[in-house]
Amino acid sequence: xxxxxIDNLQYVNWSxxxxxxxxxxxVDAIHVTIAYHESFREAVLxxxxxxxxxxxxxxxxxxxxxxxxxxxxxxxGRTAVFFGFQNPSPIEDDIGLIEVWHQLGxxxxxxxxNNQSLxxxxxxxxxxxxxxxxxxxxxxxxxxxxxxxxxxxxxDRSTLEAIDHSTRPIAITHANPDWWHPALRNKSDEVLRxxxxxxxxxxxxxxxxxxxxxxxxxxxxxxxxxxxxxSRYGAENLGIGSDLCQDQPDSVVTWMRNGRWSKELDxxxxxxxxxxxxxxxxxxxxxxxxPTLTRGLHGAGFSAQEVAGxxxxxxxxxxxxxxxxxx
Amino acid sequence: xxxxxIDNLQYVNWSxxxxxxxxxxxVDAIHVTIAYHESFREAVLxxxxxxxxxxxxxxxxxxxxxxxxxxxxxxxGRTAVFFGFQNPSPIEDDIGLIEVWHQLGxxxxxxxxNNQSLxxxxxxxxxxxxxxxxxxxxxxxxxxxxxxxxxxxxxDRSTLEAIDHSTRPIAITHANPDWWHPALRNKSDEVLRxxxxxxxxxxxxxxxxxxxxxxxxxxxxxxxxxxxxxSRYGAENLGIGSDLCQDQPDSVVTWMRNGRWSKELDxxxxxxxxxxxxxxxxxxxxxxxxPTLTRGLHGAGFSAQEVAGxxxxxxxxxxxxxxxxxx
Numbered sequence: 208x209x210x211x212x213i214d215n216l217q218y219v220n221w222s223x224x225x226x227x228x229x230x231x232x233x234v235d236a237i238h239v240t241i242a243y244h245e246s247f248r249e250a251v252l253x254x255x256x257x258x259x260x261x262x263x264x265x266x267x268x269x270x271x272x273x274x275x276x277x278x279x280x281x282x283x284g285r286t287a288v289f290f291g292f293q294n295p296s297p298i299e300d301d302i303g304l305i306e307v308w309h310q311l312g313x314x315x316x317x318x319x320x321n322n323q324s325l326x327x328x329x330x331x332x333x334x335x336x337x338x339x340x341x342x343x344x345x346x347x348x349x350x351x352x353x354x355x356x357x358x359x360x361x362x363d364r365s366t367l368e369a370i371d372h373s374t375r376p377i378a379i380t381h382a383n384p385d386w387w388h389p390a391l392r393n394k395s396d397e398v399l400r401x402x403x404x405x406x407x408x409x410x411x412x413x414x415x416x417x418x419x420x421x422x423x424x425x426x427x428x429x430x431x432x433x434x435x436x437x438s439r440y441g442a443e444n445l446g447i448g449s450d451l452c453q454d455q456p457d458s459v460v461t462w463m464r465n466g467r468w469s470k471e472l473d474x475x476x477x478x479x480x481x482x483x484x485x486x487x488x489x490x491x492x493x494x495x496x497x498p499t500l501t502r503g504l505h506g507a508g509f510s511a512q513e514v515a516g517x518x519x520x521x522x523x524x525x526x527x528x529x530x531x532x533x534x
Numbered sequence: 535x536x537x538x539x540i541d542n543l544q545y546v547n548w549s550x551x552x553x554x555x556x557x558x559x560x561v562d563a564i565h566v567t568i569a570y571h572e573s574f575r576e577a578v579l580x581x582x583x584x585x586x587x588x589x590x591x592x593x594x595x596x597x598x599x600x601x602x603x604x605x606x607x608x609x610x611g612r613t614a615v616f617f618g619f620q621n622p623s624p625i626e627d628d629i630g631l632i633e634v635w636h637q638l639g640x641x642x643x644x645x646x647x648n649n650q651s652l653x654x655x656x657x658x659x660x661x662x663x664x665x666x667x668x669x670x671x672x673x674x675x676x677x678x679x680x681x682x683x684x685x686x687x688x689x690d691r692s693t694l695e696a697i698d699h700s701t702r703p704i705a706i707t708h709a710n711p712d713w714w715h716p717a718l719r720n721k722s723d724e725v726l727r728x729x730x731x732x733x734x735x736x737x738x739x740x741x742x743x744x745x746x747x748x749x750x751x752x753x754x755x756x757x758x759x760x761x762x763x764x765s766r767y768g769a770e771n772l773g774i775g776s777d778l779c780q781d782q783p784d785s786v787v788t789w790m791r792n793g794r795w796s797k798e799l800d801x802x803x804x805x806x807x808x809x810x811x812x813x814x815x816x817x818x819x820x821x822x823x824x825p826t827l828t829r830g831l832h833g834a835g836f837s838a839q840e841v842a843g844x845x846x847x848x849x850x851x852x853x854x855x856x857x858x859x860x861x
Binding site: 247248251252254255256258259301303304306307310311312 | 574575578579581582583585586628630631633634637638639
């Protein structure tokens with residue numbers, strides 16, 4: 208079997224056209240966001256919408272629950288879709304909902320989305336108090352059932368404590384190193400070393416706010432950053448988590464940033480004068496550009512095996528050891 | 535493999551002791567009630583409680599999702615637990631929740647519990663208008679995902695229409711023929727012939743209100759009724775659905791009968807002077823009496839193969855063809 212192509216974070220405004228683009232780009236699996244601020248009940252509606260898409264487009268997409276589903280998708284020419292939360296809001300205050308959500312296909316959950324949550328501290332808070340009492344128990348429960356702890360939007364101390372407290376490797380599904388582009392959402396060398404030193408995975412983001420030179424970032428600059436990261440953290444711990452937010456109206460980024468928690472308008476990584484989604488770099492506009500990314504990595508001095516790993520093979524191995532119950 | 539012992543309807547007040555009794559009685563699989571009047575959100579809590587029991591008593595019980603889980607339970611000396619609803623209240627007004635509930639393990643759903651529902655008419659209503667517009671679509675969706683239509687508490691016309699409308703065999707999981715004991719909850723010969731003539735299943739109830747002579751019903755009388763039913767409907771379409779409500783406080787039967795819909799006290803099959811749960815017949819007090827039932831059937835003139843079928847083999851075959859997606 209060839210190595211799969213996996214993008215481990217997308218939040219596209221899904222449509223038949225977008226599913227066709229996944230196929231055209233040769234994307235074998237994706238991890239999609241099911242909730243930002245949704246309650247349990249609201250997030251169920253989002254799962255239900257995906258169920259409907261699986262029923263409507265069975266020739267293009269299929270539900271992803273286990274690593275074996277990636278192989279099944281490849282054999283049948285489809286894209287396996289894995290679910291995740293960017294915030295623990297859908298578990299509300301109930302640890303029992305972690306297993307319920309695992310049954311409904313959730314395979315990644317961020318402990319925070321920018322703000323303090325019931326579990327940990329987000330990267331936009333002034334002070335980071337680390338994992339909460341509930342947070343420690345939630346990590347243990349996620350470890351038990353096979354739901355990956357994702358710290359992409361978390362603050363440093365919380366992230367280091369999650370790495371330490373988790374008995375299984377965790378992930379930062381969509382962020383870049385801050386030594387390449389210093390942004391609140393990008394991660395320190397210390398965090399990335401701690402993450403990858405015990406098998407955790409970093410997914411590189413192509414969201415313009417996470418890129419050096421933003422929307423004008425070149426493919427070469429991006430791939431050179433990946434090469435430097437590989438030299439520091441090992442190519443086998445790296446993958447893609449593009450954070451592709453294609454075709455979304457700007458009302459969605461307002462929802463992502465403000466949920467229902469803010470009466471003032473929070474611009475997050477944007478600003479009052481650039482409040483909407485930033486334009487994608489011209490080398491990654493949608494899933495059809497996935498081969499461009501592959502070519503870029505080949506041009507950055509990686510071996511064919513390393514490129515295959517970064518483009519999806521590494522996520523597949525991570526899926527294999529992460530999505531089932533603890534041994 | 536020996537034939538399994540399956541009781542296809544129990545609503546015990548579960549505890550470690552009750553799980554041990556399942557093992558002592560040699561019960562390989564049960565179908566348990568997850569909801570009577572619960573909303574979606576409330577029923578999730580009931581699933582979550584079972585998840586906790588599966589975690590706490592992994593040597594006694596396991597989640598049942600497919601027919602193959604019955605074999606797995608037998609091989610590992612446990613009881614497989616399958617979930618069902620006695621009312622469609624947990625799908626609320628949303629057809630998408632049928633697949634969500636199938637993902638959470640629900641394998642049977644009654645279209646009504648005594649009253650008119652959004653889907654069909656219950657057996658306590660004065661008039662029966664058959665399947666509703668939503669009801670017809672819900673049956674088709676249950677057929678698609680592999681959730682069995684259960685008409686135990688439904689009125690006759692609704693039941694006949696469900697049998698007719700469903701493209702897969704349906705079930706009456708817990709009731710008896712009304713020619714043996716005329717009760718509102720027992721079923722007419724016409725309904726039972728329509729049910730079984732296309733592979734549908736009848737589970738015999740041992741709930742005293744469904745028994746001739748009530749709590750004083752003899753094992754012989756019960757088994758003679760089963761023999762007569764076998765001569766009319768074919769032994770292969772019959773099983774057990776005992777409706778065992780062991781160890782429940784009477785507040786539970788009040789909830790079953792009244793939910794939140796009634797401001798007057800509805801006594802259902804009981805009465806003001808006998809409002810609580812009736813005492814079980816002395817030959818079926820709890821799951822340890824399952825071998826007594828088997829012996830009773832042997833005494834009623836069945837072949838060993840027929841007894842094995844009625845005690846669980848028939849339900850297993852029904853599970854095999856019912857719990858997966860439509861072919």
